[in-house]
Amino acid sequence: MHTEDRIERHGRPQRAPAGAKSIEVTAPLASGRPEGAVVFELTDLEVYYGAFRAVSRVTMKIFKNEITAFIGPSGCGKTTVLRSFNRMHDVTPGARVAGGLRYRGTELYGPNVSATEVRRRIGMVFQKPNPFPKSIYDNVAFGPRSNGVQSREDLDVIVEKSLRSAALWEEVKDRLKASALGLSGGQQQRLCIARTIAVGPEVVLMDEPCSALDPIATARIEDLMRELKSTFTIVIVTHNMQQAARVSDRTAFFTTDVDAKSERRTGTLVEYDVTTKIFSNPGDERTENYITGRFG
Amino acid sequence: MIELAETVTSGAPPDLTAKRSWRSVKSATMTGLMVAAVFVVALPLVAVVWSVLGRGLAVAFRGFPDFFIQEIPSVARRAGPGMGPAILGTLLVTGAATLIAVPLGVLGAVYLHEYGVGNRFSRLVRFMATVMTGVPSIVMGLFIYVVWTLRFGYSAFGGSLALACLMLPVVIGATEQMLKLVPHHLREASYALGTSKSRTILTVVLPAALPGIVSGSLLAVARAAGETAPLLFAVGAATEYNPHLFEEANTALSIQIFGNATSSFVAAQDRAWGAALTLVLLTFLITLVARVFTARIASRR
Numbered sequence: 001m002h003t004e005d006r007i008e009r010h011g012r013p014q015r016a017p018a019g020a021k022s023i024e025v026t027a028p029l030a031s032g033r034p035e036g037a038v039v040f041e042l043t044d045l046e047v048y049y050g051a052f053r054a055v056s057r058v059t060m061k062i063f064k065n066e067i068t069a070f071i072g073p074s075g076c077g078k079t080t081v082l083r084s085f086n087r088m089h090d091v092t093p094g095a096r097v098a099g100g101l102r103y104r105g106t107e108l109y110g111p112n113v114s115a116t117e118v119r120r121r122i123g124m125v126f127q128k129p130n131p132f133p134k135s136i137y138d139n140v141a142f143g144p145r146s147n148g149v150q151s152r153e154d155l156d157v158i159v160e161k162s163l164r165s166a167a168l169w170e171e172v173k174d175r176l177k178a179s180a181l182g183l184s185g186g187q188q189q190r191l192c193i194a195r196t197i198a199v200g201p202e203v204v205l206m207d208e209p210c211s212a213l214d215p216i217a218t219a220r221i222e223d224l225m226r227e228l229k230s231t232f233t234i235v236i237v238t239h240n241m242q243q244a245a246r247v248s249d250r251t252a253f254f255t256t257d258v259d260a261k262s263e264r265r266t267g268t269l270v271e272y273d274v275t276t277k278i279f280s281n282p283g284d285e286r287t288e289n290y291i292t293g294r295f296g
Numbered sequence: 297m298i299e300l301a302e303t304v305t306s307g308a309p310p311d312l313t314a315k316r317s318w319r320s321v322k323s324a325t326m327t328g329l330m331v332a333a334v335f336v337v338a339l340p341l342v343a344v345v346w347s348v349l350g351r352g353l354a355v356a357f358r359g360f361p362d363f364f365i366q367e368i369p370s371v372a373r374r375a376g377p378g379m380g381p382a383i384l385g386t387l388l389v390t391g392a393a394t395l396i397a398v399p400l401g402v403l404g405a406v407y408l409h410e411y412g413v414g415n416r417f418s419r420l421v422r423f424m425a426t427v428m429t430g431v432p433s434i435v436m437g438l439f440i441y442v443v444w445t446l447r448f449g450y451s452a453f454g455g456s457l458a459l460a461c462l463m464l465p466v467v468i469g470a471t472e473q474m475l476k477l478v479p480h481h482l483r484e485a486s487y488a489l490g491t492s493k494s495r496t497i498l499t500v501v502l503p504a505a506l507p508g509i510v511s512g513s514l515l516a517v518a519r520a521a522g523e524t525a526p527l528l529f530a531v532g533a534a535t536e537y538n539p540h541l542f543e544e545a546n547t548a549l550s551i552q553i554f555g556n557a558t559s560s561f562v563a564a565q566d567r568a569w570g571a572a573l574t575l576v577l578l579t580f581l582i583t584l585v586a587r588v589f590t591a592r593i594a595s596r597r
Contacts, residue, residue, distance in 0.1 A: 091487060093413070120490030130481040132500060143489035146499070192485070199489050 077267020470512025
């Protein structure tokens with residue numbers, strides 16, 4: 001009931017999202033919200049796949065202990081930008097990142113920066129739940145183990161803590177040795193979140209984490225995100241505008257620019273602001289068209 | 297509405313019986329042809345198993361387990377068991393070949409698929425592996441004869457080297473195919489947890505590919521166990537037990553089958569049949585053990 005209620009309440013994007021109440025308390029400005037410490041600072045960030053420019057000139061700041069949502073139609077580059085935050089493009093042959101991307105002041109793509117070190121601090125949850133074909137325990141312990149935690153007691157503590165944080169402990173505490181593949185889709189996704197938390201990251205990136213889940217599992221993940229916000233900085237890509245309105249503090253709207261001459265499609269950032277403003281009084285016509293369902 | 301329903305129920309029952317048509321004739325013909333093709337393919341297999349069982353069972357299991365334990369008669373025309381030294385020789389030669397070829401092949405495939413993607417060296421290695429697959433086994437035997445046997449004399453190890461050369465490309469090919477099948481999202485999940493590439497390969501990719509690697513390697517082992525030509529050059533044809541890998545002439549089941557079957561003495565020909573059956577059983581046993589092993593790994597997930 002609770003879940004349906006919330007979806008109903010925020011079904012229309014014009015209404016104030018869930019985060020609005022706290023915003024009103026802390027921010028006197030109509031569209032403002034106090035800016036915390038900057039976690040990511042993008043200056044003219046561009047991502048190329050080979051010669052193809054997938055995203056052009058994104059400039060924005062992402063703040064600590066906030067949930068930042070990336071919305072926009074398919075192919076607009078939101079996932080591409082997200083994946084540049086923890087250097088996942090390194091794994092894709094031909095992908096290249098240009099422009100400035102600072103993480104707490106350090107250039108992520110600078111010399112002597114190790115992608116492995118970056119990913120220890122910036123974790124990622126994927127669209128499709130992707131647990132390893134191992135036991136539940138081994139899934140959560142995987143990250144700490146690869147980072148050198150070996151003692152059984154330490155691992156036990158980390159596993160329990162991470163599973164509790166991901167609101168999965170009560171459901172799986174009696175079958176930690178069972179295969180992770182036997183869990184339901186929603187449980188698998190929470191397991192993936194627990195696995196990410198277990199490494200002790202500072203940022204959690206989420207790439208459409210709920211698109212494969214039903215509304216109840218989605219609501220659980222969203223509740224979880226709100227709880228985790230106090231500990232982590234969260235950036236989420238979503239196709240679901242209601243979800244962005246429900247959970248996020250700030251929203252960035254991306255779209256696709258089609259070059260008139262070459263018909264090349266490039267993703268661009270259209271508007272980035274406090275979520276309440278984006279959904280109630282967007283500054284750009286394209287944003288308004290998108291969130292009111294006139295296109296995309 | 298009621299009227300309509302009445303006309304439907306009151307009308308003559310519909311004729312649903314099958315009618316003979318050109319289509320059904322074609323279907324029957326093709327089905328018949330396919331069944332015939334299955335028989336044509338299965339016939340040689342059944343015939344081989346039938347004759348090996350029919351002529352080998354009596355030889356191999358008379359006075360069990362004499363045939364599998366006793367030494368080979370040094371005089372070919374003398375009737376009686378055994379094939380013990382050949383069984384040990386086959387196990388030694390194939391075992392050592394496996395120990396050489398499987399680690400090298402798996403490591404090679406990991407390099408080709410994970411590290412040397414698209415570079416010139418890996419293209420060269422892959423090309424050579426393909427060429428090696430096509431080298432006739434007797435040529436491989438000749439090669440080992442020249443570089444090893446002429447220098448160090450007959451030994452089980454010479455045969456292992458020849459077999460390893462034959463197995464290596466098969467293991468590389470099978471392992472590479474299995475690595476390709478490991479879903480990309482598993483690697484990504486591991487990388488996203490701050491795991492290094494080498495550790496990802498060791499703890500995520502190889503375990504996921506293990507069942508396939510084991511069955512691929514096994515195929516290579518089973519094929520190598522039956523090879524005769526390369527062993528003729530390198531191993532020799534001893535009749536006594538030789539447990540040493542590196543010293544003195546040894547023997548193998550395939551060598552004994554060849555030697556005894558081409559003999560003019562009935563006693564020797566009988567032993568060839570017994571050895572053939574033993575080889576079939578041995579290969580079957582290895583396959584079975586590995587299947588059980590991989591099934592157990594798979595069920596642990």
